Amino acid sequence: MVxxxxPDAYVAExxxxxxxxxxxxxxxxxxxxIFALLTTIKPYINGEYTLDQLAARINKRAREVAVKLLTGMLDLDIVRDIERLKIQSSQPEVRFIEYFQDDAARTYSEYCSMSALIIGRSPLAQAVEAACRLSGLRTRSVDQTEDREAAPMDSAAMxxxxxxxxxxxxxxxxxxxxLSCDHDGVLVHATTIGEAWFCCIGKADEAVWASVTQRLAARRAPAQAPRASPEGRPDDHAVRVLAAQLVHNAFRLITTPSAxxxxxxxVDQATLASEPISYLRHPYTLPAQPRTATQFAHRIATLAASPELDEEAFSRHAVSCTGEWTGVFGLPTEREFAQTPLCVCQIEVSATTGGSTSHVTGAGLDFAAARYQASLRAFASYGSTIFDPRQMLDINEQPLVQRAEGLDLITEDxxxxxxxGFVWAYNLATSRPMLLDAVRAFPNTDEGSHLGSAAAAYSWKAAISAALISQCHRMTLLEQTGSAPxxxxTNIPPNSQLEHYRVILSKIGPVVVRDITGSLEVPTVICLLKGVHLGSGxxxxxxxxxxAAMEEALLSYQASANQQPEYAPPTAPTAxxxxxxRLPxxxxxxxxxxxxIQTLHRxxxxPLVVPLDHDPEVAAIMPYLVRVVLSDGR
Incomplete structure (x- = not known):
């Protein structure tokens, strides 16, 4: 062994x-x-000498250090110990593979024994076939892309x-x-959507393309769902470049899977600029089945015992949910919104079957607070509308759906x-699971209105608390009839955020807060600015x-003053x-x-809580996502 x-190692002092x-x-x-020693011995680490032979060529004073250095570089895979016969090759493909592994000649020989099937008849398909042959693959082609009902050739799995x-x-x-069940090789997709190529490479059983197109369609209105654009607009050079990239990516996945x-x-068709597209696997591409009552109770116990999310870790993981094309959410944006006295952030939320994309906004005293609030509302909005019929039951507690086909049609029904359909809900008063009509857990309502009793938070208890308070707030506003003191x-207990809001509102005009707490005994107030009811909490x-009431009043005033109703809170009921x-x-x-909980029960x-976890990929990032509904149908 020498x-x-x-060959890809670059050494610098x-x-x-x-x-x-x-x-x-x-x-x-x-x-x-070290650098001088490495410079001296580098020409001899060329496949001609073993470690002992190389050590013998080094003077005695530096020999021990050199052997220690080479041993360390062997452990780090910077230097490789290989058979002498495996290093002689002038083929560029073999030299490329050598960057990542030592048995490159054998790997490339195995690659050349493989076959590639190209499905399609466009200029890009022809260029891909030519690039495959140049890379060493045997090729054959079929034209079936025009017939959407035609299945791939029976021999495609070969x-x-x-x-x-x-x-x-x-x-x-x-x-x-x-092909997902029969094909364990590499599957490459390339087609034009809009003004760009979308290219995908992976294993057939990973359902990458299905996830990408589902996520892509969910970011557009139904009338704008992705359609293939006419082929042939890009010039021949652009087509050949893209074909080479597709084949090179397949070559790398086969020959250097570890790297x-x-x-x-x-890929933009005009500039050939390429951008990676991140995505989460769509729930319809993952296995799913409804939980039993026992499994559901265990799930609730697990969530209740789980630790609070770390804010920094959550922020890092939540990035995978965002993206311009296939993200569950769009990128947070301040748009042209006025950012004083409150910072305002908006996030686009994916559409569900039969719906359109929606938008949520968040506000706060700084950009971080506004984005934090908008992010939690985005999770709550998405979780409220995405559901998987395979996780539902019928009235007899049997699976509602027996097969995975036709899920979009079942969703529409x-x-x-x-x-x-029914889902499990957890009775917060009796600590027992019960069946709940799925329509109440996942209401199909107009933009934003489904947020009412849904909440996302950093802990299970905080999420339930936020959803409960939302329900109590709504009910208290509906029952108010008497006068409000x-x-x-003027003498509020120390609270920097509240004091900040009070000072800002006072500079705009007279501020009055009235207590409208009702029979549920949950503190509820309204905030009036210049005698106008602008907020409640x-x-x-x-x-x-x-x-909460002062923040809503301040946001209402800001939206009205700047004529930006997009982020205005819902219209306040009559005061x-x-x-x-006047009470202290x-x-x-x-x-x-x-x-x-006990007051509501009496x-x-x-109150019944439903975990909004029908998208497992999103639930893994934000597990504390719930809706609270009331047993009397409210």
Missing amino acids: LVLR TPNGAFVLTNSGSYTFTGHT DDVIFVVGGEPDYHSKVEEE ARGGVNR LQSGRLA ELDI SGLSYLDAVT PQASRS FPVDRPRTVDSV SGHT
């Missing part, structure tokens, strides 16, 4: 030693003589690589689905009421309620009759979540 320095960069990573070696080029996106999904992976790219806000404490009484600011102990409004 020593060979990786540093103030404290040497720096080595390879395709696998970068490495630092410290020592004032090919090691399959390229589906051009045609409708739905046809690509059909090919992927039919390459599949993925999706969007559920939304229209032609089909009744004014609360003295509820909370476990009066501090929380007044803070109750003013009372002449309440400093009682805050309510607890458990006490609110009032005949038993």
Whole structure:
């Protein structure tokens, strides 16, 4: 066995030693003589000498250090110990593979024994076939992309690589689905959607293309669902370049799987600029089945016992949900919105079957607070409308759907009421699971209105608390009939956010806060600015309620003053009759979540919680996503 320095290794001097960069990573070696020593022995790490032979050529004073250095580089795969016969090759493909592994000649020989099937007849398909032959693959081609009902050839599973080029996106999904059980090779998709090529490479059983097209369609209105664009507009040079990229990516995935992976790219047809497209697997491409009552109870117990999410870790993971093309959410944007006195952020949320994309907004005293609020609302909005019929039951607690086919049609039947489905809900008062009509858990409503009793938070308890408070707030506003006493806000307990809101509102005009707490005994107030009811809020404490009401009033004023109704809170109901009484600011102990649950239960409004987890990929990032409904149908 002889020593060979990786051909992709780049060595540079540093103030404290040497720096080595390879395709696998970068490495630092410290020592004032290390770079000089490495420069001296580098020409001899060429496949001619074993470690012992190389050590014998080095003077005795540096030999021990050199052997230690070479041993370390062997451990890091910077230097490789290989058979002498395996290093002689002038083929560029073999030399490329050598960047990543030592047995490159054998790997390339195996690659050349493989066959590729090209499905399609466009200029790009022809260029892909030519590039495959140049790379060493045997090729054959068929033209079936025009017939969307035609299945791939029965022998397609015998090919090691399959390229589906051009045609409708739905046809690509059909090919992927039919090959998922029989084909364990590489599947490459390329077709034009809009003004760009969408290119995808992976394994057939990974359902990459199905996930991408589902996510892509969900970011557009139904009338704008992705359609294949006419082929032939790009010039021949652009077509050949893209074909070479597709084949090279397949070559890498086959010959260097440890250093390459599949993925999706969007390539602009005019500039050939390529951008990677991130996506989450769509729930319809994943296995699913309804839980039993016991399994559901265990799921609730697990969520309740799980730790609070770390804010920084959550922010990093949530990035995978966003993207311009296939993200569950669009990128957070401030648009042209006024950013004073409150910062405002908006996020686009994916459409569901039969719906269109929606938008949620968040506001706060700084950009971070606004984006935080918008992000949580985006998760709540999405979780409220995405559901999987395979996770539902019928009234007899049997699976509603027996097969995975036709899920979009089944979803439409559920939304229209032609089909009744049920999901498990957890009775917060009795701690028992019960069946709930799926329409109540996942309402098909107009933009934004489904958010009411849904919430996302960093912990299970916080999510339930937010959803409960939302329900209590709505019910309290509906039941108000009497007069509302004014609360003295001149001597509020220390709270920097609330004080900030109070000072800003006071500079605009007279501010009055009135207590409208009702039979549920959840602190609820309204905020009037210049005598106009602009905001309301509820909370476990009066501090929380007044803070929420003042924030809503301030946001209402900002939206009106700047003529930007897009982020204005919902129209406030008619203010109750003013009372002449003025009460000191309440400093009682805050309510607890458990006490609110028991109050609702005694009032005949038993709260039921439904985890909004029908998209497993999203639920893994935000597990504390819930809807609270009331047993009396509210």
